Amino acid sequence: MREIHPQDLEDIAVGAAILGTGGGGDPYIGKLLARGAIEANAPVKMISLEELPDDAKVVTCGAMGAPTILIEKIPSGEEMLMALRHYEDVTGETVTALMPFEAGGLNSCLPIVLAAQTGLPLIDADGMGRAFPQLEMETFNVYGVKAAPVALADERGNLAMVEADDAAKAEFLARGLCIRMGGQVCLVNYPMDGATAKRVSVPATMSLAQDIGRVLREAKREKKALLPTLIDFLSTTHYGYAKLLGSGKISDIERKVENGWSVGVVTIVPFDDSEPYKIRIQNENLLLEQSGEILAVVPDLICVLDIDTVEAIPTERLRYGQRVDILGIRVPEIMRTPEALAVFGPGAFGIDADYVALGGA
Incomplete structure (x- = not known):
């Protein structure tokens, strides 16, 4: 077990931004909300999957919507708690443990807020191992857990509950509600017991985010x-492989909000003026190519990093002229099975390409 204190949040936010692959929401906002919640309540207990009781009543939680909207539509900090209480009121269940549904960006920090507010333990795991733009793109769904019921809440106290037979339909219905609630909501979903959580989750992603931040902080101090x-x-981690895929200066950004997602293409010109890199975005960075050659594709992580600080740049904060490195990270094995690739591999995003894992594994 680890305890999360206010001083740990900077490391978590830095690592979560990298795991977010450009999406998941800006962790800076989540960091501020988490700090306030911990200071107002108590440090958060983060437990491993091995420490989780088999009969625990687990729900996953996080935010849904286009990350660009968060720049102006700041969460109140109470949305997650309202969604949880609505879930418990409607289902009659009493939740005993919380888990992020995605490890990246804001959605690594918002579950910390809820854990601090409720005193419930936070599980060191998630269902994406990164950030994805759609609710069905979870290892929970891949390995048989129902997404519904899904409880939603916005900053004005509006509540909704979605019941659906499958995760894709739950995504479709919840996305429509999200758009009508201002394009950004918090939600609770994927209820399961502890034994199931151990079988279907990507392990140790919250501690990985914290450790990434710590490693970079110590490297800066030691020059x-x-x-x-x-x-x-x-x-050295269960991700197992990472590689610098390219470097350059951002020369063009095409970006818009469409169907509740931030979508677009980012063009990066290499410093040697060779053919530009193109990154396709749907909230997160999905595909990196150069001269028609695919260099990396989902589910592997494509991270755009500031060339000087190695801090991840969320897609909504990409700007013309930024000097960046492009880092590729291979996902854990649980995310590379045929069943997983059918749900969040290239074909799930309409990308006509076979998945080839970074590093060739």
């Missing part, structure tokens, strides 16, 4: 080369 240090560290 080590930041990106090589990060790549070396990631090779």
Whole structure:
């Protein structure tokens, strides 16, 4: 078990932004909300899957919507708690443990807020191992857990509950509600017991986010080369492989909000003026190609990092002229099975390409 204190949140936010692959919401906002919740209540107890009782009543939680909207539509900090209480009131269940449904960005920090507010333990795991734009793109769904019921709440106290037979339909209905609630909501979903959580979750993603932040912080203090240090560290984790895929300057950004997602294409010109890199975005970075050659594709992580600080740049904060590195990270094995690739591989995003794992594994 780890305890999460206010001083730990900076490391978690730095690591969560990298795991967010450009999406998941800006962790800076989540960090501020989590700090306030911990200071007002108590440190959060984070437990491993191995420490979770088999009969625990688990729900997953996080935010849904287009990350660009968060720049102006700031959460109140009470949405997650309202969604949880609505879920419990409607279902009659009493939740005993919480888990993020995605490890990236804001959605690594918002579950900390809810854990601090309720005193419930936070499980060191998630269902994406990164950030994805759709609710059905979870290992929970891949391995047989129902997404519904899904409880939603917005900053004005509006509540909704979605019941659906499958995760894709739950996504479709919840996305429509999200758009009508201002394009950004908090939600609770994927109820399961502890034994199931151990079988279907991507392990140790919250602690990985914290450790990424710690490794980079210590490397800065010791004046080590930041990106090589990060790549070396990631090779020792259950992700197993990371690689610098390219570097350059952002020369063009096409971006819009469409059907509740931030979508677009980012063009990055290499410093040697060779053919530009193109990154396709749907909240997160999905595909990296150069001259028609695919260099990385979902579910592997494609992270756009500030070339000097190695801090991840969320898609909504990408700007013309930024100098960046493009880091690729291979996902854990639980996310590379045929069943998983059918749900969140290239074909799920309309990308006509076979998935080839980074590093060839």
